[in-house]
Amino acid sequence: MSKNIRFFFIFVLGFTAYYFLDFFCFKIVQNFSKNIFHSKALAHVISYSVTLIPLMITLNILFPKRNIADLFSLNKPIIKGFTLAFTGTLPMLIGYLIHFKIISKINFEALFINTLSSAFFEEIIFRAFLIGIFYRFTRLGFLSSALFGSLLFAQVHLYQSQDITELMEIFAITFLGSLFFAWVYFESEYNLWTAIFLHFFMNLYWEIFTVSENVSGNFYGNLYKLFSIVAITFIIIYTKRKNKIPFEITWKSLFIKTREVQS
Template sequence: MSKNIGFFSIFILGFITYYFFDLFYFKNIQQFFKEIFHSKAIAHVMAYTITLIPLVITSKILSPTKSISSLFSLDKSIIKGFTLAFLGTSPMLIGYGIHFKISTAINIESLFINTISSAFFEEIIFRAFLIGTLYRFTRLGFLSSILLGSLLFAQVHLYQSQNSMELIEIFAITFLGSAFFAWIYIEQSFNLWSAIFLHFFMNLYWEIFTVSENVAGNLYGNLYKLLSIFLIIAIIVYYKRKNKIPFQITWRMLFSKSTEAQS
């Protein structure tokens, strides 16, 4: 019992330290590196890298024998993650290509930030640390593990809302999206690259086509996104059943799981 209390205490303290470090210093660090490199994209990456230090330290304290790449689930197959995400998001690419025009106002640095940088770092923070640490190293089940990370993931996207209805829509979409990304991450044997590339391609297609100004989207924007989600689920389920690979998440593991089921 005391071991569990100690684990959760370190986890919470580490995240709170990161949260306030990011809140008060991210923009200053970003501005500092922007003046040095004269690049908003490089500055964004550097600011994220530095503000993530508290999470790296926290993860090593919680699991000192594991490598950083293992703790953040970056030691899995990049090719498998890329292939699943690319094939799975093909309905978005094809559908958006049919129904929307290519944006004529694409800024390369902004595109980099909103696709590569955001996808990589947000998945590390929300999926690998906030959700992955709890699910992999505690007895919390799937729903118990994703609650905090998904709520925070939804909260950081609320700035896109212009009114109360959009706020509700964006919160619901991003919360459920976080749960979906977490399911993929876990069912792919904790391969964070699957979630990173999925996040990347979804953001990329949303950016390069004139779909919508925010994640609330519209009829065709959301239709092809849903088709991509169904396709990804179908691919994972088919592959696991064909190869007789047990599912990580079952009805018995929604709220708690046995010690044997932990990573």
């Protein structure tokens, strides 16, 4: 078995194990943990942590000499990621303060689950593992690496509605959002904390203001989200050009990379 075939075989096998563990066991572990600790938020974290085990085993097999924090890109500066994400999402915060009201009653456990917990684990699973490992350690380019992960990311958000039109909107928004988060992750020097906090702040503002019941949103909700996307894109491009840092995603790395991959 060649090195490339072995890599893809182990990778696909590991993600398949994760997928079925998540599908069949997530709710079971969540309910079991909730009954023990009487905390829905803690149960959510425990369930995600358990389903991550196959991914960590997979990475340990593929890269036995590298630590998990490095492979999940969690060893990068947290403050730098936080600052970039917070600054970039200020248009959402300001716009929502102008056009929407803060919800009257906040369920803090639900807020934690829908913001910090979901952002942290989804970025690890989809951006760092499913998209990031392909892009960092194979010859696959940005779109080639991100296509399947982004399609799957969009698919797991379709529970939010039963309306066909809204489902199409949710799928398109989350698919494009996944591509954007992946781009931010790669262009911020593989700092997953940037994507995590960007995901967190976008979810947070959507949750604490009376914007919409699902991600399809409305005119002002999506308008200020778009402003934030433009803002963080501008900040990243401006910073890299100012510091003369080469861009990670170019025409030469869009589909198949022509340069050496990481080792």
